């Protein structure tokens with residue numbers, strides 16, 4: 737399957753691999769090296785039905801991850817009141 741036109745802006749999607757970020761319930765996950773069509777103009781990502789099925793299966797079976805990263809989390813309210821950032 738090939739996507740030739742972006743549904744959002746009409747731009748031209750090109751095939752590349754992306755990282756898909758998702759919340760699986762309480763768990764924030766990233767799936768790397770996912771084949772997608774990405775609009776060159778607005779960045780919108782499109783996945784074909786086979787890829788979508790495989791992503792859903794991965795979410796359902798929750799296998800052991802390839803690797804872990806630590807994610808820094810900021811609280812906007814605390815940061816904006818405690819420091820002169822804005």
Ligand SMILES: [Zn+2]
Nearest residue numbers: 742745775778
């Ligand atoms: Zn677009």
